Amino acid sequence: MKPSLYFFLGVFGAIALSWAAIVVGSHRQLRALGTHFDPLDNMSVPAAMSGQAAQGQRVYQELGCGACHTQQVRRYGYGWDQNRGWGERQSVARDYALQTHPQLGQARIGPDLANFGERAVKAGVDRAKLYRMLHDGQGGMPAFSFLFERRAIVGQKSSAALALPVAPGWQVVPTSRAEALVSYLLALKQDYALPEAPAAVIPAAVPATPAPAASTAPAATAPAKTP
Amino acid sequence: MNAPATPSSASSNDEPVAVETQARWALLLLLALGIKWFVAGGFLALIHSIQLHTPEFLARYEWFTFGRVQAAAESALVFGWVANVGFAIAWWLLGRLGGERPRGAVGALIGVAFWNAGVTVGVIGILAGDLGPYALLQMPAYVFPLLGAAYAAFGVAGLAAWLDRRRADTYAAQWYASAAIFALPWFYSAAYAMLSLYPVTGVSQAIVGAWAGEGLRLVWIAPLALAAAYYLVPKLNGQKLAAYNYADVGFWALIVLAPWVGTRALVGGPVPVWVPTVGVSCTLLLTLHYLIVASNFKAVFRRGSPSQALRFVLVGIAAYLASGLTDTALAFRSVAQYTQFTYLGEARLTLLVLGVFTPIAFGALYFLLPRLTGRAWASDGLIRTHFRATWIGLLILIAGLVGAGLTQGTALVAIRAADGQIAAQTFAEIFAATRPWLLTATLGLGLELLGGVLLLVNGILQLVPASDAAHSDTLASAPAS
Numbered sequence: 001m002k003p004s005l006y007f008f009l010g011v012f013g014a015i016a017l018s019w020a021a022i023v024v025g026s027h028r029q030l031r032a033l034g035t036h037f038d039p040l041d042n043m044s045v046p047a048a049m050s051g052q053a054a055q056g057q058r059v060y061q062e063l064g065c066g067a068c069h070t071q072q073v074r075r076y077g078y079g080w081d082q083n084r085g086w087g088e089r090q091s092v093a094r095d096y097a098l099q100t101h102p103q104l105g106q107a108r109i110g111p112d113l114a115n116f117g118e119r120a121v122k123a124g125v126d127r128a129k130l131y132r133m134l135h136d137g138q139g140g141m142p143a144f145s146f147l148f149e150r151r152a153i154v155g156q157k158s159s160a161a162l163a164l165p166v167a168p169g170w171q172v173v174p175t176s177r178a179e180a181l182v183s184y185l186l187a188l189k190q191d192y193a194l195p196e197a198p199a200a201v202i203p204a205a206v207p208a209t210p211a212p213a214a215s216t217a218p219a220a221t222a223p224a225k226t227p
Numbered sequence: 228m229n230a231p232a233t234p235s236s237a238s239s240n241d242e243p244v245a246v247e248t249q250a251r252w253a254l255l256l257l258l259a260l261g262i263k264w265f266v267a268g269g270f271l272a273l274i275h276s277i278q279l280h281t282p283e284f285l286a287r288y289e290w291f292t293f294g295r296v297q298a299a300a301e302s303a304l305v306f307g308w309v310a311n312v313g314f315a316i317a318w319w320l321l322g323r324l325g326g327e328r329p330r331g332a333v334g335a336l337i338g339v340a341f342w343n344a345g346v347t348v349g350v351i352g353i354l355a356g357d358l359g360p361y362a363l364l365q366m367p368a369y370v371f372p373l374l375g376a377a378y379a380a381f382g383v384a385g386l387a388a389w390l391d392r393r394r395a396d397t398y399a400a401q402w403y404a405s406a407a408i409f410a411l412p413w414f415y416s417a418a419y420a421m422l423s424l425y426p427v428t429g430v431s432q433a434i435v436g437a438w439a440g441e442g443l444r445l446v447w448i449a450p451l452a453l454a455a456a457y458y459l460v461p462k463l464n465g466q467k468l469a470a471y472n473y474a475d476v477g478f479w480a481l482i483v484l485a486p487w488v489g490t491r492a493l494v495g496g497p498v499p500v501w502v503p504t505v506g507v508s509c510t511l512l513l514t515l516h517y518l519i520v521a522s523n524f525k526a527v528f529r530r531g532s533p534s535q536a537l538r539f540v541l542v543g544i545a546a547y548l549a550s551g552l553t554d555t556a557l558a559f560r561s562v563a564q565y566t567q568f569t570y571l572g573e574a575r576l577t578l579l580v581l582g583v584f585t586p587i588a589f590g591a592l593y594f595l596l597p598r599l600t601g602r603a604w605a606s607d608g609l610i611r612t613h614f615r616a617t618w619i620g621l622l623i624l625i626a627g628l629v630g631a632g633l634t635q636g637t638a639l640v641a642i643r644a645a646d647g648q649i650a651a652q653t654f655a656e657i658f659a660a661t662r663p664w665l666l667t668a669t670l671g672l673g674l675e676l677l678g679g680v681l682l683l684v685n686g687i688l689q690l691v692p693a694s695d696a697a698h699s700d701t702l703a704s705a706p707a708s
Contacts, residue, residue: 003397004389004390007402007405008409010479010482011406011409011410011482012409012413014482014483014486015410015413015414015442015446015482015486017486018438018442018486018487019417019438019486021487021505022434022438022487022489022490022502022505023417023421023431023434023435023438026431026434026498026499026502027427027431027434029499030429030430030431030498030499031427031431033429061358061359061360062356062357062358063292063294063295063356064292064293064294064295064297064298064358065294066294066360067293067294067297067298068293068294070568072496072497074495074496074564075495078495078560078564079495079564079565079567079639080639080640080641080642080651083641083642083651084639084641084651090497091496091497092497093429093430093497093498093499095497096429096430096497097428097429098428098429099428099429100426100428101360101432102428102429102430102432102433103360104360104430104433104493104496104497105360105568106362106492106568106572107568107569107570107572107573108568108569108635108639109279109635109654109658110654111654137282137283137286138655139653139654139655139658140282140654140655140657140658141282142278142282142283142286142292142293143283143286143287144286144292145286145287146287146288146289146292
């Protein structure tokens with residue numbers, strides 16, 4: 001039995017060592033991570049999500065949205081996340097410190113959503129437009145029509161009813177899951193400053209064919225964006 | 228681990244050995260349920276593949292929404308097909324090489340029934356919305372106790388076959404088989420404990436998910452395939468493996484290094500930088516393992532093979548070496564910034580499950596099933612057609628996914644133009660550009676699945692008494708040594 005014992009100790013030990021180093025090691029490093037108090041704004045960031053947004057995170061996971069969408073912005077210069085306007089700084093561990101179900105995602109068949117809420121506000125995308133986007137689908141995104149229900153209008157038409165051609169006396173309204181999901185999407189923001197993640201200094205113009213000599217000039221003239 | 232050069236001396240003739248007679252029903256149940264899951268998981272994978280280029284397909288049914296179908300297909304193939312058939316092959320070869328009567332066959336039979344009930348509940352649970360966000364760990368947490376208890380009942384039988392062995396010398400096939408049987412509960416229960424039982428918060432979850440998911444890929448699925456390959460290749464062509472005395476280095480290189488590589492997937496992500504760095508470095512070191520596997524098997528490729536079973540195994544070995552090469556190439560940060568988050572991630576898992584494990588398991592099935600049923604395969608033509616469907620389908624499937632991944636990776640590059648506007652392809656444009664590739668991948672997957680159906684048909688025909696007259700070249704071509 002001796003050789004078997006050494007064999008199993010070897011296999012067990014090899015896996016245990018990696019677990020202790022990577023999983024336990026990083027957990028020990030990360031578990032002390034709390035919120036950051038910003039004395040200028042007199043608030044702690046990141047803020048905890050509202051109840052409805054936290055519910056929306058569960059809906060997001062239940063629908064497997066992470067199969068197509070990530071929620072992590074890589075640093076400027078590594079990938080093109082920030083050039084695509086997905087965030088002004090890279091995502092760091094503290095951004096997710098309060099989340100019990102972080103959705104970092106595995107694939108980018110659709111855009112990154114780490115700052116979707118912030119982008120939506122800038123682009124004028126409100127709840128009504130988001131409901132419509134979810135109901136109809138868009139680009140390669142399937143329609144999530146099952147998040148909405150057709151209901152008879154009793155009294156007044158719902159303010160959240162979608163502008164769809166339906167029979168008179170009827171309306172299409174978002175279910176509570178659709179409402180939670182949209183609240184969650186609009187709450188996705190990493191727009192606060194953290195000491196460990198200053199906003200990237202993105203040159204205002206990147207030449208299409210960067211030559212080594214020319215590339216320093218635009219960078220020098222571009223003012224650094226301060227958080 | 229002083230090992231003789233070839234396991235073919237382990238059984239002196241082709242008479243059924245103890246494990247084939249005394250564990251027959253448990254092995255047959257494992258194989259039958261495994262093939263059932265291959266067909267079921269394959270159809271789910273086909274739905275997923277169609278939805279990639281035709282998003283509206285089945286989209287109005289919540290149970291078949293994109294993310295759920297992907298998770299269900301992956302779980303059915305991995306915990307239904309790979310777990311059942313992989314364990315059957317591992318248990319069988321441990322029994323054959325160990326030369327002792329199997330223990331715990333009745334317990335195994337019960338365990339297998341409960342395991343498959345658990346996987347069924349898990350896959351239905353995923354379709355109903357209880358899915359986790361990490362690859363290979365997507366089944367709902369509530370099936371874990373059932374799966375764990377069931378696995379204990381039949382996993383023990385596999386480990387007993389290793390511990391009870393009568394021969395002092397051991398073979399590479401035995402090391403890989405017993406390590407795989409041992410690794411599944413290790414990674415899965417550690418992930419369950421840290422993601423569900425006492426969940427860690429924040430990005431620590433993603434680290435656990437990456438570590439355990441990749442651990443299952445490389446320390447469970449890959450060794451199951453390698454165990455079958457190291458057993459079947461010398462057995463079927465009757466020749467020693469080249470450079471076999473390095474096989475133990477190859478084995479330990481995989482076991483020691485592979486558990487460290489998972490976090491490479493988090494490169495550039497919101498985790499401490501050392502976490503992915505460890506993963507990237509260990510991926511590069513793991514090349515040693517693939518080099519040794521390549522040197523063990525390279526002579527077999529030159530000779531070619533008259534045995535259909537061996538041809539299947541060779542396709543799997545070639546795919547394994549290709550997967551090692553791509554893993555290494557994609558590990559570099561400079562490459563990963565383009566390829567991360569693309570279809571290449573899906574291509575990697577597909578290559579391992581459908582490209583490496585599946586052909587090797589098919590080869591093992593063609594060799595093993597006649598020994599369990601006592602009947603020859605009904606049709607050689609079906610086996611040959613299955614072989615063609617498997618390798619051509621695999622080639623088309625992987626080419627489609629890699630093409631889609633590279634198209635997507637280059638299209639995600641965005642450039643901020645001089646006027647401050649972002650000049651980048653929209654996701655609708657990227658979708659249109661990858662669509663032809665994704666259609667190709669569906670075609671390949673369809674062929675692959677057709678092959679599985681042919682095996683099923685051939686297996687059912689085998690049970691028809693009239694087929695006794697037919698003779699299989701697979702059975703005949705196995706050397707008598």
